[in-house]
Amino acid sequence: MFHLRHTVVSLLCVIALSINAQLNTDRITSIGRSALYFDDYVLSIQYFNQVIKIKPYLSEPYLLRAIAKTQLGDYLSAELDCNRAIELNPFMPGAYYTRGYIRSQQHRYADAENDISQALIFAPENKTYMLIRADIRIAAENYDGALDDINTLLRHDKKDSRLYLERGRIHWHQGDTLKTLEDFTAAIENDPHGISGWSARGMVHTAMENNAQAIEDLTRAIELGSKWQGDYMNRGLLYYKAHNYRGALADYDKAVEYGSDDYACYYNRGLLRQEVGDYNRALDDYDKSLQLHPTPEAYYQHGMVNMQLRQWNDARADFDTLIAAHPYFLPAYYLAAQATDKMGLRSDSKNYLRQAYQLEKNEDIIRKKQAQLQVDAKIADTEEQQKDWRKEFSAQAAENATESTDNKYDSALRGTVQNKNSKVINQPMFVVSFYSKTDNLRRTTTYHPALERYNRTHNNSSPLKMTCEEMPLNADMISLHFSRIESLTNVINNYNGSDNSSLADWHFQRAVEFATVQDYSSAIEDVNQAVAYGIEGVLPYFCRATWRYRRLETERDNTNYRLEYELIMRDLDYVIRICPDFTFAYYNKANLLCLQKDYTAAINFYEQAINFDNEMAEAYFNKGLTEIFIQQNKKGVASLSRAGELGIYQAYNLITRFK
Secondary structure, eight states, X not given: OHHHHHHHHHHHXXXXXXXXXXXXXXXXXXXXXXXXXXXXXXXXXXHHXXXXXXXXXXXXXXXXHHHHHHHXXXXXXXXXXXXXXXXXXXXXXXXXXXXXXXXXXXXXXXXXXXXXXXXXXXXXXXXXXXXXHHHHHHHTTOHHHHHHHHHHHHHHOTTOHHHHHHHHHHHHHTTOHHHHHHHHHHHHHHXXXXXXXXXXXHHHHHHTTOHHHHHHXXXXXXXXXXXXXXXXXXXXXXXXXXXXXXXXXXXXXXXXXXXXXOHHHHHHHHHHHHHTTOHHHHHHHHHHHXXXXXXXXXXXXXXXXXXXXXXXXXXXXXXXXXXXXXTTOHHHHHHHHHHHHHTTOHHHHXXXXXXXXXXXXXXXXXHXXXXXXXXXXXXXXTHHHHGGGSOSSOHHHHHOTTOOXXXXXXXXXSSOOSOTTOOOOOOOOOEEESOOOOOTTOOOOOXXXXXXXXXXXXXXXXXXXXXXXXOOOOHHHHHHHHHHHHHHHHHHHTOOOOOHHHHHHHHHHHHHHHHHTTOHHHHHHHHHHHHHTTOOSSHHHHHHHHHHHHHHHHOTTOTTHHHHHHHHHHHHHHHXXXXXXXXXXXXXHHHHHHHTTOHHHHHHHHHHHHHHOTTOHHHHHHHHHHHHHTTOHHHHHHHHHHHHHTTOTHHHHHHHHHO
């Protein structure tokens, strides 16, 4: 009897521990997924490590950790995690997709294509999977296969301009210029406000020397707000050919501004400056071009400018470099001979000429091997720009095979006030955080006496800030906040006093720490305790509202969706009631009202936020989008104009599109 009772008790203990572990790992996985959603990849890996340590037989944590590592560029380790996930569960399309992407980055195209094809067996309607397979097939020069993928997608959606861009790119690789033009024109017809279509077609017209049409297309792309250096570089080239040097230089300056790491931008501007006799600045441009990407053309032009400046020794060094790389390029020998002759080095000059004469005797060799440098201005390749319309790797597509979208911001839980296919989104919620990205352009006041008062009276790990642009955490930050959580937990657990205000403060402090590491459920539990202990001020209620929203944002299948929204609204209303000038509560409530499609009320709350801070750029921006969505275009454009004036430069692109 004793043995039976002991066995039953032991079994019950094991079951209880198993249930507790299950709850813990589910929660840790959820927190890690939240961190992954908000691009905190280093932090998310720490959470998935914990789950894997407790339950190494679960496949999902390996996939999620692989996604985070992929985003960080750790492909070797990410592939091992994918292998393990597939080994544990061979029916996970996201694991094959992620591994396929990793292998494509390593130029293992056959393996990558096999993986994506396997993912498509389990998720045949997934658009992102088929697009990445088309990219892989293009890279492997399997253009017919890539065309099959794009044509399949077009049969399901003939209005998607992005698919025409992709098909045009394939035709361009095949050398079929006419079909390329047809596809890029179709892209423009289906999305006349999209930059990529005009830009791509302008590039094709540039290559075909249809200069007037090219200038027209590129100008339209630029008017729509293009920030791609290639559009300016190509139009600058066309202006240069038309001897419109002022226009060309202005465009090349913009190309350098937007493409400061593109050697061709500096090379083209150098050519123009050389043409107009601005040799010193031309030399600076060639220097920068050579630093970024040494090319024989740049060395040749660099040497020619040095000759113009009578810097004979430097010119000789340029031509020596060119000869070493291209020993059959005869002009380099004659130019080097000229430079050394100017230096008075007759013997060296004759030696260069002797080498040139010797090469010229071997006419057959020269005819076969003589280098021909393309020293004209360079046309920008549209390949890089075309890929801007979608992320090359979509973490959401990997994690959730039922989603066909390739951009997490298309989710209905983001602050959108427009069609799902549109990339126009609201500025995000304001939150209280230790970290904030700096933006010197915006004038929004993120100071409030309540926040300043709290920082002055509490000893947090660092001062709290109000922001709508948080920073991802690095390993040191993560360690700091986990240590702080542990310290506060010890303080709370070991407290034997009766001062509820101290307990309230400690719980709120720990809540902020939990929220920083994206454990919103724990943060909400702690702030609830702080409220129960009678904490004062607006910050706990404001924070609880934003943390509830953050948690809801990552839990798309939450069955208490409506209740959660009511609780969020209740906290924001309370903040507004006890602190009527707390601007951020009005703004956040307006964002929530947009999500609930109550646009008139949302505009009203944006206006109330602006009444307290007439330089709140985010409120003007979101108000403008909302007004445009309900067909109040004139008001919307005016609001966007004010947002642009206050530092949200994206507003200007939208103004052009919505006028």
